[in-house]
Amino acid sequence: MESFRQAFQLLFSLDRELLQIIGVTLRMSFFSTTISCLLGLPLGALIGTRSFKGKSFLKKLIHTLMGLPPVVAGLFVYVLFTHYGPFGSLNLLFTVKAMVVAQVLLITPLVVGLSSSFLEGTSRPVIDTARGLGLSKAGTVWLCLSEGRSALLSVVLSAFGRSIAEVGAVSIVGGNIQWKTRVMTTAIMLETNKGKFSFALALGMILLLIGFVVNALASFAGKEPADD
Amino acid sequence: MKKALALILAAIVALSFAACGAKPTTDDAATTAAPTQTAATENKVIRLSTTTSVNDSGLLPYLLPTFEAETGYKVEVQSAGTGAAIQKAKDGNADVILVHAKASEEEFIAEGYGTERLPFMYNYFVIVGPKDDPAAVNGSADAAAAFARIRESKSKFVSRGDESGTHKAELKIWGDNAPDAAKDDWYVSAGQGMGACLTMASEMQAYCLTDKATFLSMKDELNLDIVLAEGEDMKNTYSLIAVNPEKIDGLNTDGAKAFIDWMLGDEAGALIAKYGEAEYGAALFTLLDK
Numbered sequence A: 001m002e003s004f005r006q007a008f009q010l011l012f013s014l015d016r017e018l019l020q021i022i023g024v025t026l027r028m029s030f031f032s033t034t035i036s037c038l039l040g041l042p043l044g045a046l047i048g049t050r051s052f053k054g055k056s057f058l059k060k061l062i063h064t065l066m067g068l069p070p071v072v073a074g075l076f077v078y079v080l081f082t083h084y085g086p087f088g089s090l091n092l093l094f095t096v097k098a099m100v101v102a103q104v105l106l107i108t109p110l111v112v113g114l115s116s117s118f119l120e121g122t123s124r125p126v127i128d129t130a131r132g133l134g135l136s137k138a139g140t141v142w143l144c145l146s147e148g149r150s151a152l153l154s155v156v157l158s159a160f161g162r163s164i165a166e167v168g169a170v171s172i173v174g175g176n177i178q179w180k181t182r183v184m185t186t187a188i189m190l191e192t193n194k195g196k197f198s199f200a201l202a203l204g205m206i207l208l209l210i211g212f213v214v215n216a217l218a219s220f221a222g223k224e225p226a227d228d
Numbered sequence B: 001m002k003k004a005l006a007l008i009l010a011a012i013v014a015l016s017f018a019a020c021g022a023k024p025t026t027d028d029a030a031t032t033a034a035p036t037q038t039a040a041t042e043n044k045v046i047r048l049s050t051t052t053s054v055n056d057s058g059l060l061p062y063l064l065p066t067f068e069a070e071t072g073y074k075v076e077v078q079s080a081g082t083g084a085a086i087q088k089a090k091d092g093n094a095d096v097i098l099v100h101a102k103a104s105e106e107e108f109i110a111e112g113y114g115t116e117r118l119p120f121m122y123n124y125f126v127i128v129g130p131k132d133d134p135a136a137v138n139g140s141a142d143a144a145a146a147f148a149r150i151r152e153s154k155s156k157f158v159s160r161g162d163e164s165g166t167h168k169a170e171l172k173i174w175g176d177n178a179p180d181a182a183k184d185d186w187y188v189s190a191g192q193g194m195g196a197c198l199t200m201a202s203e204m205q206a207y208c209l210t211d212k213a214t215f216l217s218m219k220d221e222l223n224l225d226i227v228l229a230e231g232e233d234m235k236n237t238y239s240l241i242a243v244n245p246e247k248i249d250g251l252n253t254d255g256a257k258a259f260i261d262w263m264l265g266d267e268a269g270a271l272i273a274k275y276g277e278a279e280y281g282a283a284l285f286t287l288l289d290k
Helices: A002-013 A016-049 A055-066 A070-081 A096-133 A137-147 A149-165 A168-174 A184-194 A197-221 B002-033 B052-056 B059-071 B082-090 B102-110 B143-153 B165-177 B194-204 B212-221 B253-264 B266-273
Strands: B045-051 B074-080 B096-099 B114-129 B157-159 B187-189 B207-211 B225-229 B235-243
Touching: A002 A197, A016 A055, A016 A096, A016 A137, A016 A149, A016 A184, A016 A197, A055 A096, A070 A096, A070 A168, A096 A137, A096 A149, A096 A168, A137 A149, A149 A184, A149 A197, A168 A184, A184 A197, A184 B082, B045 B052, B045 B082, B045 B253, B052 B059, B052 B074, B052 B194, B052 B212, B059 B074, B059 B253, B059 B266, B074 B082, B082 B096, B082 B102, B096 B102, B096 B253, B102 B114, B102 B165, B102 B235, B114 B143, B114 B194, B114 B212, B114 B253, B143 B165, B143 B225, B157 B194, B165 B207, B194 B207, B194 B212, B207 B212, B212 B225, B235 B253, B253 B266
Parallel strands: B045 B074, B045 B096, B157 B187, B157 B207
Antiparallel strands: B096 B235, B114 B207, B114 B225, B114 B235
8 A cells, every 4th residue: 555655656746766767768668669670570470471491490499589588688788798798899888778789689589479470370361362462572561560450569569568577688788777777677676675665566556557558558549440 | 279288388387386386385394394393383494684795795605504503493594785684674574684784773673673783793895996096096094085086086986876784884985975876977876786786897997885705706707906995984894683572473583592692602703703714815704892
């Protein structure tokens, strides 16, 4: 109960630091999700609608990567960006950009896997239609994506959900630095470590609320007129 | 195909529940059956809530096997920052605490959660920094003077920022001159444990206040040196406090007392006084005069 009260108090007090943390969280999740989908959806559509040599191996690889533990993705990016690492000269460690890179690594397989298995199950009639219409290969892929847009929207939202809820990778490469790379999940970890359990829970509720608002907006935007 | 998958999934879920359910009973059987039949009436598990510096430095893993072999008790160690370590005890999840933040400890006792604060050992915080020491911290009279030099030169400084004992000690040294993380971009408030902060300081070539034990245990991985050790304002005292049975129920008060008596005794004292000599060439903790 105490947590509920604190969550509301925090939200309505418009605490400057909280707003900044929410801002970083949304910025990170937006870029992670967008980049993952730009990379993942076309690849998912390709795997889901066409057959080619090595496809089953690629699918196994994708499904394995879907289970990649966040800390491992974080460690991998850390090793790349560390001072003496191959990309150390870019000075990206402990920045939001590095967090986005780690999340793209983590989320792209999810987008590819989910979208390809969805399209595999539903694209047959669409492909037949495309053939009837005499569409090109690219046109066929586009038609499949556009016909399945409400399901693909849920793929995008899953990607966003994983991004906003993830803590292992972002704390390793972001470092949870106040006013810079602290996001909601790492702030919750910090408050838990301080022993402020009810405050941490209040932050958790705010995180859920943000997730809910984003989902509601997305389903509103993605609604097809025929659904009413 | 879908049906088969669903069945397999259901089986996995059922199995994992069964496994989770079965685990505590086998553990109970193991712990209660091991010493004697009296275990059924006498609680042999002591829950110790402590800070990461005591546990991660290897001190507890070094001491506890001897205590457990001599007394038949089993000590369950939960290690976290001092703030969380104390909160767990307030929530009734620990019998005894071993921490290093005097003000928080006194508050713990003032609120009735503890009976007596028993300081028993200390070490020194050290300031670590880049090997070339750009702020010329080396040779400062004490930590406050060293911090002033870091502040003047705006050299990067990584702070725990997590209300741990080390963070509170750092804030005390800054005093009224504490930097503001929102404005002073050389001051990095990391909000993480000692190990993560040292790694970050090494990456950024920043200064950092740390307990000596954690730094020495990680030294090989870090590109940092000790730039100031043993200032008078860098003393770090550790205390034991038994949780008050009149405030919290379900405690193992006998176990907590046995643990505290043993830790304050001569045998543990001798073990503590020489801990670290073999590995680091110098003892990590010093006993307080009784």
